[in-house]
Amino acid sequence: MWLEPRLVPGGNLASLAKPFATRPRMPRKPEPPRDLREACIAEALAVIERDGVEALSLREVARRLGVSHQAPYKHYPSRDHLLAEVVRRAFAAFAAHLDARPRAKDPFEDLHAMGRAYLDYALRHPLQYRLMFGTPLPDAEAHPDMMLDGRHAFGLLKSAIAALDEARPEPARPADPRQDALLVWSMLHGLASIGQCSALQTLRLPRAVMTAMHAHAMARMEEGLRAALPAARATRGRRT
Amino acid sequence: MWLEPRLVPGGNLASLAKPFATRPRMPRKPEPPRDLREACIAEALAVIERDGVEALSLREVARRLGVSHQAPYKHYPSRDHLLAEVVRRAFAAFAAHLDARPRAKDPFEDLHAMGRAYLDYALRHPLQYRLMFGTPLPDAEAHPDMMLDGRHAFGLLKSAIAALDEARPEPARPADPRQDALLVWSMLHGLASIGQCSALQTLRLPRAVMTAMHAHAMARMEEGLRAALPAARATRGRRT
DNA sequence: CGAATTGTGTTGACGCCGTCAACTTCGGTG
DNA sequence: CACCGAAGTTGACGGCGTCAACACAATTCG
Missing domain, CATH: 1.10.357.10 (Tetracycline Repressor, domain 2)
Structure with a gap:
């Protein structure tokens, strides 16, 4: 249930998650990395529009995008993190x-x-x-x-x-x-x-x-x- | 999904639920019949108060009441029916x-x-x-x-x-x-x-x-x- | 160059949930 | 007494979030 937000490894907090690791050499990946990330948001909106917020699930998003049910999880630590971004x-x-x-x-x-x-x-x-x-x-x-x-x-x-x-x-x-x-x-x-x-x-x-x-x-x-x-x-x- | 509300057997409307059946010989069970039914509502409120609406589940209500997970189902056709009554x-x-x-x-x-x-x-x-x-x-x-x-x-x-x-x-x-x-x-x-x-x-x-x-x-x-x-x-x- | 690391995606498993189906129990009726 | 229907039980199914372990690329560093 992610009750300790300090440890959240994901999303916009990624830079804070490892303040001690290799920071200065952020790899240059302009679009590929945010590909699925953006697609998740679009699909989340589509799901919400069709079936309401309560029907939003990472599995449904993943299914629509044709990826495994855990792929969105790599970009959003939980369903709420995706929803929060939307x-x-x-x-x-x-x-x-x-x-x-x-x-x-x-x-x-x-x-x-x-x-x-x-x-x-x-x-x-x-x-x-x-x-x-x-x-x-x-x-x-x-x-x-x-x-x-x-x-x-x-x-x-x-x-x-x-x-x-x-x-x-x-x-x-x-x-x-x-x-x-x-x-x-x-x-x-x-x-x-x-x-x-x-x-x-x-x-x-x-x-x-x-x-x-x-x-x-x-x-x-x-x-x-x-x-x-x-x-x-x-x-x-x-x-x- | 209970799309025919005419058949809802609910709550204070119990007397209306069977206008044609054996009305005059209502067995004298002042509390037992509506016991679980009422208890479900109280427990539902408690669950909602503690964990929010989205956490309301018939299973949780049944568990708190010490009955099987299907017992509330005998009184409320679905979770939404219980919530609607609340x-x-x-x-x-x-x-x-x-x-x-x-x-x-x-x-x-x-x-x-x-x-x-x-x-x-x-x-x-x-x-x-x-x-x-x-x-x-x-x-x-x-x-x-x-x-x-x-x-x-x-x-x-x-x-x-x-x-x-x-x-x-x-x-x-x-x-x-x-x-x-x-x-x-x-x-x-x-x-x-x-x-x-x-x-x-x-x-x-x-x-x-x-x-x-x-x-x-x-x-x-x-x-x-x-x-x-x-x-x-x-x-x-x-x-x- | 090769090894280690990190990001990304996959598969599998667990327990939760709602729901359907079949079974038992039991009080009341014909 | 046989019957019935309501109330409750058990079992199963699929969907969900989530955790854990693994596969594979690219990147970085020794």
Whole structure:
């Protein structure tokens, strides 16, 4: 079960696995070595797309690739390491998609662009999105690289919120941008999930409600962000 | 694979399972008949709590209960049927929790109570919440009973939103309550997920941001719901 | 040049799992 | 009493992750 990640001989940690061995003479193998490695990822995505994450198995990947059931094991110490790499790339693509959104000078407009980019990615890559946010991921502690670009994506959102706060005329209430960023992300994630989450798919809402949802939600959220926030009303009725 | 849910012999529906058979002479076995059946559910929860959903197996449940590996199979046709029953009960408890919230006359206050009840359940029963919304569920089509109380829960939220719309002074914009209900649910789900989702746990935000998040989000959302919604601004900048 | 090493892939085995099939046990019914 | 059906048992099958040992290339070094 690989409970001691320090000893993992594989993947991106290969250089760390043997800090004492023959390091400086890394052999020049530009593509051959990552051939099967790349093919595994493509096939893993195909398997996940066809049968879901839980159906992903190294044996199935190996079978599709026509190699022995242990060949992928030479590149990924375990099934979770392969999955973690797939997830890592999904986060990277997601962050890149957010980063490539059409920039706008108006901070509110930019936030809208961010929201559209977010939901656009979720809509166009439901497999990857569900992989990132909708399925139990390999332990993040054991796969630290997996979430690097995830944090970057959140950083983009946080920056957009911060720019919005900065441009606001009255800086009376500083309002930690991370808080609003979390809020916006929560809403966006909820919106994106609703279209996919098996729990909510059964609500059988009319199509029109779903299609108008994104614009409606962004508008509501903008109202919430624009509004001044009387502290008295904000905490009214709290219990604990 | 039990594609005909009509035949599911399950749980509290046992009395419905045999509408034509020897009903009046139900043998007096108050506990023995549902003994193993109930015990399976308890053990399934224990397994899930200890090792996660993916670790749930009928064999493990049977082993813990000291019966043969096929004994649970007599009560649940497959692992998914057992899991679906666990999920069904989680939704039932969730809906009951929302329904038992302290009622308030002011619709906004009631919506706040709903939000608190929602997040309170997610906080106090993270296992069940993650089970309902955070993990791939058994196919809802194959297990129609699973989501009944889930729909009921959404109905409660929708009613709260509808009451809010009704009490609003200016009924200029009807605003399908289902849309706002979805929006509020999205945000609540996002908030609840953030504390659990493995993807977001790695953001390492300070504790204060998380604790103040709920009140902050509800206040922002209330602002958004209170605000009039100029259609021009709502759709400004849309692309498609 | 030959030996050692490392990377890559193969085969075989183990125990886990879900599932199907056949068997036993036993309480209740006709 | 013979019968039946529900509950539980045992045994087997294939698939899976994983460990261990082996085969074979290329590379590096003495």
